[in-house]
Amino acid sequence: MITKFLLQKQHKFSIKKITFMRKIVIVLIFIFLFFRILFSLKLQLHPDESYYWLWSKHLDLSYFDHPPMVAYFIKLTTLFSSSEFFVRLSTIFSYIIFNIVLYLFCKKFFADEIGWLTLLVFNSFPSNALGFIITPDIPLMLFTVLFLYFLFSAIEEDKPVLWYVTGIFCGLALLSKYNATLLLFSMFIFVLLYRISTRWLIIPIVSAVLFLPVIIWNYNNNFVSFKYQLFHGIPKTHGSLNNIITYFGGQITSLGVFLGLFCFYVLFKNLFVNNKKIRFLTIFALVPILFFAITSFKTPAEMNWSLCGYPTLAILVSQYSINKEKIKKYFFYPSITFSLVLIFIVYLHGCFRIIPLEKLNPTWTL
16 A cells, blocks of 8 residues: 555646646747747848748759758748748758657656656757757758667558658758768667568668759769768878867767767667667667768868767666656756756857857857
């Protein structure tokens, strides 16, 4: 009787914690949505956004430095207006859908509480602070999380339709940014480690068919885009360890400094966990980060290049922390708080120009 009573009390306490976490996360997401809408209305287009907007005025199968998806997104939202808000409108829809799918992934394969905690972690990454700017990363992240959701669903349920849908989202991710090839590479590594249905071969076939327009465009243009990406990312120059150090410093910063350090700690700890779900998350988080760490030896890598590894990294951190009360109390939540403070400083600067960036560099503006 006493044990039953204690279990009931513990269950009620757990439900209260989940309910509180849900409220915190929902409020946080709505605050971020408010700022994204505000900045979409208030701020002029970034030069990169203007560049991609010009693409949308001249639609093609692909372009010099990226596949075409960002241009298609802008085209869809600027059919009736070319104002800054409508140029960026797809970032708002993508943000909402992304959070929903990320939560559903966690709820389906882990637990409801991990889902809410993951949303808190991912939305605390400062790399998301500028998510209102329309770049190829917006469609890439949207289709990445959809790809991950349907891929693991296909692995677990082995239904033919799930493999085809996964291939479609993989193809759409490839049409968004070449970095999506790392999703396929991560999948190949997972397949080598775990025996799964041979239906996984549907994914590269379907995605290759969808990616065919980019291949055709490159063929007609002397493969200029492929060559640019290859030599831009991996040039024939002498390497530098400083580049690698700078890269990891950038990754830690983009993940929230202290939260970033914790992310890498969790990633290292999970390298040795022999669990199918954890191994899946670890591979998809580690491959993009490690790939650009290696290539950064030759040329400096930008912080956003490994973004497609962040969704699974956020899930790993949440899953690792969920039952570790001391870690959550003394490191996890303080790290989240520090990261959110950084984000809100950026947002407040966007509203009130509180940081005199022009004194440091006249060309730095937000």
